[in-house]
Amino acid sequence: MKKLINNPTLVVEEALAGMAHAYPHLLRVNFCPNYVVRADAPQRGKVAVIAGGGSGHEPMHSGYVGVGMLDAACPGPIFTSPTPDQILAAAAAVDGGAGLLFIVKNYTGDVMNFAIAAEECQLAGVPVETVLIHDDVAVEDSLYTAGRRGVGVTVLAEKICGAAAEAGAPLSEVAAIGRKVSEQGRSMGVALTSCIVPAVGRPTFTLPEDEMEIGIGIHGEPGRQRVALQSADEITEMLATTIFDDLPFTRGSRVIALVNGMGGTPLMELFIIFRRLAELCEERDITISRNLIGNYITALEMAGCSLTLLAVDDELLHWWDAPVHTPALHW
Amino acid sequence: MKKLINNPTLVVEEALAGMAHAYPHLLRVNFCPNYVVRADAPQRGKVAVIAGGGSGHEPMHSGYVGVGMLDAACPGPIFTSPTPDQILAAAAAVDGGAGLLFIVKNYTGDVMNFAIAAEECQLAGVPVETVLIHDDVAVEDSLYTAGRRGVGVTVLAEKICGAAAEAGAPLSEVAAIGRKVSEQGRSMGVALTSCIVPAVGRPTFTLPEDEMEIGIGIHGEPGRQRVALQSADEITEMLATTIFDDLPFTRGSRVIALVNGMGGTPLMELFIIFRRLAELCEERDITISRNLIGNYITALEMAGCSLTLLAVDDELLHWWDAPVHTPALHW
Amino acid sequence: MTSTSMLGITVLIDWMQRYADKITEHEPLLTALDAEIGDADHGINMQRGFEEVRMRLVHERTDDLGAFFKSVGMTLLSKVGGASGPLYGTLFLRMGMVAAGKRTLTPTEFASAVAAGVEGIRQRGSARPGDKTMVDALTPAIIALHQALDDGATLCAALQAAAIAGEAGMKATIPMQAYKGRASYLGPRSIGHQDPGATSAFLLIQSAAESICAAEAHDS
Amino acid sequence: MTSTSMLGITVLIDWMQRYADKITEHEPLLTALDAEIGDADHGINMQRGFEEVRMRLVHERTDDLGAFFKSVGMTLLSKVGGASGPLYGTLFLRMGMVAAGKRTLTPTEFASAVAAGVEGIRQRGSARPGDKTMVDALTPAIIALHQALDDGATLCAALQAAAIAGEAGMKATIPMQAYKGRASYLGPRSIGHQDPGATSAFLLIQSAAESICAAEAHDS
Numbered sequence A, B: 001m002k003k004l005i006n007n008p009t010l011v012v013e014e015a016l017a018g019m020a021h022a023y024p025h026l027l028r029v030n031f032c033p034n035y036v037v038r039a040d041a042p043q044r045g046k047v048a049v050i051a052g053g054g055s056g057h058e059p060m061h062s063g064y065v066g067v068g069m070l071d072a073a074c075p076g077p078i079f080t081s082p083t084p085d086q087i088l089a090a091a092a093a094v095d096g097g098a099g100l101l102f103i104v105k106n107y108t109g110d111v112m113n114f115a116i117a118a119e120e121c122q123l124a125g126v127p128v129e130t131v132l133i134h135d136d137v138a139v140e141d142s143l144y145t146a147g148r149r150g151v152g153v154t155v156l157a158e159k160i161c162g163a164a165a166e167a168g169a170p171l172s173e174v175a176a177i178g179r180k181v182s183e184q185g186r187s188m189g190v191a192l193t194s195c196i197v198p199a200v201g202r203p204t205f206t207l208p209e210d211e212m213e214i215g216i217g218i219h220g221e222p223g224r225q226r227v228a229l230q231s232a233d234e235i236t237e238m239l240a241t242t243i244f245d246d247l248p249f250t251r252g253s254r255v256i257a258l259v260n261g262m263g264g265t266p267l268m269e270l271f272i273i274f275r276r277l278a279e280l281c282e283e284r285d286i287t288i289s290r291n292l293i294g295n296y297i298t299a300l301e302m303a304g305c306s307l308t309l310l311a312v313d314d315e316l317l318h319w320w321d322a323p324v325h326t327p328a329l330h331w
Numbered sequence C, D: 001m002t003s004t005s006m007l008g009i010t011v012l013i014d015w016m017q018r019y020a021d022k023i024t025e026h027e028p029l030l031t032a033l034d035a036e037i038g039d040a041d042h043g044i045n046m047q048r049g050f051e052e053v054r055m056r057l058v059h060e061r062t063d064d065l066g067a068f069f070k071s072v073g074m075t076l077l078s079k080v081g082g083a084s085g086p087l088y089g090t091l092f093l094r095m096g097m098v099a100a101g102k103r104t105l106t107p108t109e110f111a112s113a114v115a116a117g118v119e120g121i122r123q124r125g126s127a128r129p130g131d132k133t134m135v136d137a138l139t140p141a142i143i144a145l146h147q148a149l150d151d152g153a154t155l156c157a158a159l160q161a162a163a164i165a166g167e168a169g170m171k172a173t174i175p176m177q178a179y180k181g182r183a184s185y186l187g188p189r190s191i192g193h194q195d196p197g198a199t200s201a202f203l204l205i206q207s208a209a210e211s212i213c214a215a216e217a218h219d220s
């Protein structure tokens, strides 16, 4: 295992310590339980937007804490959702009296831990709304399964809900905007290599030189299918077409496009992919109104990428364009 | 070779095409010869800041084109410096009548190609100043060698010179500021893995599971020394101490710190390193006034990192803090 | 016979310690199973949780079995995370509700407590038998436990029967396709792998059998 | 004898074509040598440049040898990049200056042109013999070339002598530590590897010998 770490069991805490040193003007870090809150928390009268999940997806979520995005992030151990007490402690630190919005990726663990925390909050009289992100079209959707998992749309939902909350929108409205984002966004990813969970010390799976995993999530898990390695253009077409077909975009629709690296993929390759994505969208008369290209929701050092498209209207673009000051998103 | 590419010989052009699609409001891309200029070039009466070098270091340099930083970037093939005609074409596209500043990393190829271009410009009556970046303390400095190579300080010099030029400083002043940055900055890096040059198709070197290369550059070349893999803290201490010793910082000095990923290193690991760097600086009473943590000057998918420290005063901090609008640096 | 058939705090602590040992021993297996169809952390998650349980056992002595189970449940809830944290946490919290205020449990009371715990898991996770989860080991184990007690077995014998049924249930997850939890994302590719949570659940029943049989043997 | 000893455009084109072939053939070797002590692109750089030279040879016919060499030099300058682009570009540009306005070159003129080119490389790169660069192959080759011509050899024989000296110079780079170019960053670790640029430089002299000897054989 080749990693720039000290102790596999302390990676989360040491990375958080690094963030605390690096961004004192943007955020504060608490240990035991671990959470990150914006430097000026709590904001009186403002809905507090809280997200969390396993670590190993950096910059998500802690890198999105700051003005105009998250009030708090709850980082669990690597790939393991945070616990209810951790979420509750973060919630207490950012509660401004206007209620809490939980942005939760649809994984059994995340859903249950946030649900328990939400139940506790509600018992204590603190209003909570939860927005569930389940955008991965690689996963078949059905009433009888865990449903689709949450991936790239999470980043977009955190930005957009964060902007609405910052502007003073009430909880019900911030939640409604978050649900709209969740409904209108879709993602899909591929992996060229596995990643190594530090405490495990070896790759979660092994992939021959000429193969790739299609329909991966962000936890180094194998995907839906293993196929021969293809060209960047073919991969982009496959991912984009699956997304287009799942969320029918009409001619003339506008989207925010996220071309996301999984952690070990050079930026150059993401540009090559964005190039083909832009062509595909143009062919369908879909306008990419905004884009993000880079490592935004990762799986440690995995090589691979994911595409996310979010259908937007003026309202969502307005919130997207609103100022944001976090370590990883800044405008 | 596992890469998200189409054709190894077209990676640079296809990535540039992706950038053209992604950032039309920030930059324009020209092909044959390849160069990237800010969208509003040329800027009448403003010194044009031009940088370039081999590709494979993304986001450098093309990702730093925009308001407040580079007027033009000249990307060569992977790890190969651009050619004089390419530099001249970019220069012609951004020349605003106030002269050109070339920011050149000290590699024989870059130096010679930019020197030839500068000679041509001067013949044509266009004033040119060149700032040479040679910050890598892993390389012994001597009159009889090629000298130290340019690495992380390049990013800082491009930002700072870009800000001064944007504010209307004359060529001699922008060049003087650039030279000050070059004098006051030092870097050093380590690699845990090699990278694969697309046209070559196999790793430039191979490194056993338990070893690392110390004193690498940004071209996937072997380093000065191969040693046993060490902990993040030990690596940080080794890099930082070598830098501290080379550029004596007095107690009370202020620095900009860049903890840079080489392309395949998760952000989490860079935070772990920054944590120790912050402690080491504190022990020496050195204040990290600003920091950058992420992939800013890379070597394709190489796993590893580099540290850069730049001693700053109020003037340099002023230029550092000035607004910048590029794909990769934005504030 | 009465004294051996009543469970007190000592045997329950022994159960938790044995299980913590077993988790440490099988951590690599549980994690490897999770690497195949999940995210390679189940063993790590369980070990983090039960190391904390083990530590608390040393410090928090209580004779109230309700308080004891609640403490275990809260510890798991706040230490394990992931899917297994809330699920195992719920199991012990529900057992704690059944045992609230009691210093001993009869075999039937113990079985009811476990059944309430498993019911809690099913409510919290809404997995049904056949979804390839821990429920597939726990459900047959509970049925066997009640059946054996109804047939007049000692708790030791009944738990041994439960462990055998739980092991069969665990193995039965191999040919299943997952419909809940992270393994469900693999679709048909989840077939052919043993569920990690069903494995840790079987070990929990097995530990209970070992602790209680050891206590019965000692007392008789 | 006079006609064979005068070089015209045909033999020079043949030289460039042979060298382009040789570069294509040895691209993997040059790149592999550069991977050891550089950045694994020397073969790729040279191939990119000489494929372009080859293409231009088809389109731009000129009898002016000065124009011919200048065109090769400019092509290399604008296509190779890296360190080798300006260096080989300078070599041919300087040869073009010596040959300006001429339709043929005598052996001595040719040798002077090459010498001027090598001098250009030394000025542009400021490498001295022993720095482990292409200069270490080119310098002994030039000395051998002049020596042989002074001794009355044909250009063919003189270039064969130059190639032998160039090859020895190339091999002599193996034990050297690099003080110029990218290999210098490796410090003592650069010892034990053959310099890629010295290798491509030897191939250039070797190609010249082959082309000119073939022409002499044909003419005689």
Ligand SMILES: Nc1ncnc2c1ncn2[C@@H]1O[C@H](COP(=O)(O)OP(=O)(O)O)[C@@H](O)[C@H]1O
Pocket (backbone or CB within 6 Å): A079, A080, A081, A108, A109, A110, C034, C038, C039, C041, C042, C043, C045, C046, C081, C082, C083, C084, C085, C087, C121, C124, C125, C126, C127, C132, C133, C134, C135, C180, C181, C182, C195, C196, C197, C198
């Ligand atoms: N909805 C559910 N109901 C019951 N058990 C579940 C459910 N989802 C997952 N599990 C169990 O949890 C186990 C995985 O636990 P763990 O790896 O610790 O959590 P995570 O999946 O969050 O990484 C699975 O093997 C499965 O037995």
Ligand SMILES: Nc1ncnc2c1ncn2[C@@H]1O[C@H](COP(=O)(O)OP(=O)(O)O)[C@@H](O)[C@H]1O
Pocket (backbone or CB within 6 Å): B079, B080, B081, B108, B109, B110, D034, D038, D039, D041, D042, D043, D045, D046, D081, D082, D083, D084, D085, D087, D121, D124, D125, D126, D127, D132, D133, D134, D135, D180, D181, D182, D195, D196, D197, D198
């Ligand atoms: N200063 C110099 N003078 C002469 N030759 C040099 C000099 N620097 C480098 N070279 C030659 O250039 C070769 C490397 O060329 P190439 O790999 O194409 O360029 P780069 O080093 O920029 O990648 C070296 O092997 C060496 O022979």
Ligand SMILES: [Mg+2]
Pocket (backbone or CB within 6 Å): A054, A078, A079, A080, A081, A109, C039, C041, C082, C083
């Ligand atoms: Mg997990």
Ligand SMILES: [Mg+2]
Pocket (backbone or CB within 6 Å): B054, B079, B080, B081, B109, D039, D041, D082, D083
């Ligand atoms: Mg090169």
Ligand SMILES: [Mg+2]
Pocket (backbone or CB within 6 Å): C034, C038, C039, C040, C041, C042, C082, C182
């Ligand atoms: Mg798991």
Ligand SMILES: [Mg+2]
Pocket (backbone or CB within 6 Å): D034, D038, D039, D040, D041, D042, D082, D182
């Ligand atoms: Mg090279």
